[in-house]
Amino acid sequence: MKQAVTLKMRITLTAEDALLLQETMRQFALGCQLVSQYVFDHEFVLDQYALHEALYRQLRTEFGLKAQMAQSAIRLVVGNYKTVQTQMKDEPYTFQDRYTGAWTRCPRDLTWLRQPLQYRQPQLKLVRNRDWSWLQDGRLSLNTLAKRIRVTPHVQGFEQYLAPDWKLGTATVVHTGGHYFLHIAATKELPAVDRTQLENIVGIDRGLRFVLVSHDTAGHTSFVSGKAITNKRAKYNRLRQQLQRKHTKSAKRRLGRLSGRENRWMSDVNHCLSKTLVANASPKTLFVVEDLTGVRQQSRSQAQARRELHSWAFFELEQFLRYKAVLAGYEVVAVSAQYTSQRCAQCGRIDETQRDRQRHEYRCTVCGYQSNDDRIAAMNLVTLGQQYVAGNNRPRFTKEVIG
Structure with a gap:
């Protein structure tokens, strides 16, 4: 490849x-x-x-x-x-x-x-x-x-x-x-990675509250908070609004410099995150991420959350992870995001009501398993990664089939 x-x-x-x-x-x-x-x-x-x-x-x-x-x-x-x-x-x-x-x-x-x-x-x-x-x-x-x-x-x-x-x-x-x-x-x-030889699978859930939550086949979970990043994004947005209201040439010039500075800072954050993921991975690792194509059109949340979602460089983080992983001899696969946050990682039941979005918790009404909803998504991505390693090129969850 x-x-x-x-x-x-x-x-x-x-x-x-x-x-x-x-x-x-x-x-x-x-x-x-x-x-x-x-x-x-x-x-x-x-x-x-x-x-x-x-x-x-x-x-x-x-x-x-x-x-x-x-x-x-x-x-x-x-x-x-x-x-x-x-x-x-x-x-x-x-x-x-x-x-x-x-x-x-x-x-x-x-x-x-x-x-x-x-x-x-x-x-x-x-x-x-x-x-x-x-x-x-x-x-x-x-x-x-x-x-x-x-x-x-x-x-x-x-x-x-x-x-x-x-x-x-x-x-x-x-x-x-x-x-x-x-x-x-x-x-x-570079030589192509043999998926049958992959031993460790890391599911990566990306979001706003947590920049990313990773879970691997050994049961280890890592959380990276997005609070500091969200606050800095909000600071940039407030400054941008102040400059836009002035309608002066100097304000427009500063807006251009501000945009470049914000983009470079965000790229550096994504570089550091992807580099850490690859550096901490064990040999023969498969990284599994959600296919977030169209995530902007699917967002129907309030204005502030919608702005944060649109400004977040999800795809850039995935790009950086892909090339760093390939150079290290690992593989990255994007799978369907459908039901990854609604499926119980223990018994496989899919039920949207089991997820409490306000408290960011998931509680299964069948087996009683309870955990953070972002962690649940990362665990389900590991399951889809196992299906991919087994030969399924397009693994996904459906309500009719309980995994």
Whole structure:
């Protein structure tokens, strides 16, 4: 199997080269905006050949993009639209009939977009050995509209990914916090994990009250409180509301910086959580998580809880866990979340009334088993993991069959 990671290296360059790079990033973003507008105006055509025929010369003449940069702009926009297309398909619009109370799911596609995808921030995609390459002195050669420039990368912490068994690919230039970064895609071929050889299973329930609750086959349960994170999220939200009410340019600039700071902090939290899970796992471990696709559309809670749910980076945590686990020789599988918090982990009875959401407790009326409802969910994920190891590719619980 192929595992991909992104190396986020800071680069240093002269003031003159910084101006050249910044101008190239600006023109590239304008080129992407042109492609995005064309896709939006022409019934979302996502055929790269058709877009090349229609826009290649204009990208070269109007924005001065090099040949490979023009191709990269088209490829980037097409990839972004396809990603949005997949997200819309996975998260249909859900609404409730005001008379019958019935909920309806309406499929969505790109025609639901009210405006084309925006590329306001300067950015640049560089193809390996065409637009960027390593030099013998350890520096990097980057292509700009005017000339090639040489920059110094800070590779500390990335040495393992610079080995011959890792293949480096397209790089993205990012300017944030007064520094330039190069985000380089790296891939490596790894042996596939034999599920029949997995010995330890860890069920991971993610939520707001507890960031995560893990339970393994040995009966060990760990709780990670989300109180501190929720409080900091609320602090960011209050500050964001204050700035939005001002409607000034300085407030808008600060909102942008605030958003970046909050996202970086949240990513660091998810990195630390996933790293700890992998580091504490025993050999031959399977991590089982809930498939939370569409969790935002399914939320019908009060406004504050809904905001917290939408701002929580559930998918990012899963992504970080996946690549860290694969690199360590483990496996991660996402299973159906249906009934995981309603099923008794001891006798298998499924009954929603047995769960007290206010007190976060689960009490089975049949066998009398009682525990924290998040712990119950993690225990049930272990059961689904056992089914997966036994050969079931899509394990799930149903009310008709009691596990």
